[in-house]
Amino acid sequence: VGAPELAARLAELVGPVNVLVDDDVRTGFDRDWTGTWQGRSLAVVRPGTTEEVAAVVRCCAEAGVAVVPQGGNTGLVGGAVPSGGSVLLSTTRLRRLDPVDPVSSQVTVGAGVSIAQLHAHAGEAGLAYGVDWGARDSATVGGSVATNAGGLRVLRYGDTRAQLRGLEWVTASGQVVTRLDGLVKDNTGPFLPALLAGSEGTLGVITAARLQLVPQLPERVTALVAVDGIAEAVQVVARVRASTPSLEAAELVLRDGIDLVTGHLGLGLPFDRVPEAAVLLECADRHDPTEDLATALAGCPEVLDAAVATEPGPAAALWRLREAHTEVLASLGPPLKLDVSVAPDRLAPFTADLLAALAERVPASRPVLFGHIGDGNVHVNVLGVDPLDHDVAGLVLGVVARHRGSISAEHGIGRAKREWLHLTRSPAEIELLRAIKAALDPKGLLNPGVLFPG
Ligand code: FAD
Ligand code: 2HG
Ligand code: ZN
DSSP, rough: OHHHHHHHHEEEEOGGGGEOOOHHHHHHHHHHHOOBBBOOEEEEEESSHHHHHHHHHHHHHTTTTTTEEEESSSOOTTEEEOOTEEEEEEEETTTBOOOBBBTTTTEETTTTTTHHHHHHHHHHHTTEOOOHHHHHHHOOOHHHHHOOOOOOOHHHHHHHHHHHEEEEOOOOTTTTEOOOOOSSSOOOOOHHHHHTTTTTTSEEEEEEEEEEEEEOOOEOOOOOOESSSHHHHHHHHHHHHHTTTTTTEEEEEHHHHHHHHHHHHHOOEEEEEOEEEEEEEEESSOOOOOEEEEEEEHHHTOOOOEEEEOOOOHHHHHHHHTHHHHHHHHHHOOEEEEEEEEOGGGGHHHHHHHHHHHHHOOOTTTEEEEEEGGTTEEEEEEEEOTTTTTHHHHHHHHHHHHTTSSSSSOOOOOOTSSGGGGTTHHHHHHHHHHHHHHHHHHTTSTTTSSSSSS
16 A cells, blocks of 8 residues: 555544654654654554554554554664654553552553653652663653663662563554563463563564552762772772662763763863762662761772762752763764673773774774763763764674673664674574564564664
8 A cells, every 4th residue: 555545544543633644743753862863754653542553553564564663762773763664653642650559569551651750650659660761751661661771770670671560562463462460470481571671662562561669768869989990980889889788870971971061061070170980879768878878988999089969959960960971972973872781890991992992993083981880881972983883883892792791781772783783692592583573573564674683
């Protein structure tokens, strides 16, 4: 069928206002957050219920048209950008918000609910959601499951997969699978929702998720700690972690990034001079954890200076220095964006090798490194090169592979990194991944071109 006929069929299923065909309107959906990836959808369709999602997927399957799921479009690997001739299925109208179950501390929410809304909803019930990151206002629950988002509190609560107690999704053939009962123990074979975590829209369209919530911890302390380099930063995190169970976040910024962010946003730095590296630590507990953190830091000879905040305003100012990296880099770039991890004890040798390789082979490059040091996760942003420079990406990911790391710690593979999947996954694993894809989406209609090597 032609695009106009397909759009007319879709309009019958979800209502004409929820099928967008206008070029200008579609442009915002067809381009990614960074502006690096640009696609072209046949139409943008916005189903409002699980049944409508299933009907849309069936309609597209009958027409042999691919479906690209999209949530908040904050993904950083081009995974929600449509390949030519596909229908973009936006989940933002899937706004189910069930009451929090106070007995299990769980909640069922629609795929289109934003992470900020989920936080607010959990908070109203006196609980919290353990996963959080900078794109919280736009990123959706469905997108976070599809990418298995990590973020700022993984060292305490784990990634999105670790919160997943159940899922509802629509298969490639348009069937609805519902497993939202939230049973913590259920060993009746493999837990299928886990298969969808990190599947990036290639195995099913997620419509709702059952998520574990955690206790609210009202007493918080945030510290920015100056150190001489990454090796010292790793030592500080190791020591604090070993002695401080209330540790919730351990983030890394480096001198170049500090200079960029403070200069660009006119932020002050609470130190006399810009350190080579700084670690942002946050502890949260029922009782004031300030003393615990101070004691832990007193036992760290690597600490050169520390700024401590116990009030929300000053704490937010410390967090801004870390969280603003992405937006400041975007305003200067877009940079080539990579997101890698290595074992924590390899962070220092890995970054030294990486910076040396870039300086030698790509002298025009300006790498800015930061990230979730507690998880061994470094965000490698390279300014001064094309954001899609194949050779530079290959160079960086080659160094990662030599240090036995992962080429994607939390953002996923998307379109950006699929040709390097073999650096992280063995041939046997890739064969299994392909077999799963073939079994669940035999016609290859769910997000083609994403995750799997071409
Ligand atoms: P989208 O960008 O819309 O989609 C992402 C992928 O998921 C695509 O492949 C898409 O097809 C698929 N998808 C989306 N919804 C569904 C669905 N309902 N069913 C099936 N597939 C679906 N990520 C982190 O992990 N940690 C961070 O710290 C972090 N910080 C960020 C900070 C900023 C400023 C920005 C812009 C992004 C950041 N991200 C981070 C990346 C991004 O926010 C996450 O990957 C997020 O989970 C994407 O959610 P989304 O709703 O925007 O998904
Ligand atoms: C973060 O931790 C995000 O801030 C984005 O994962 C990282 O911009 C990046 O490279
Ligand atoms: Zn991150």
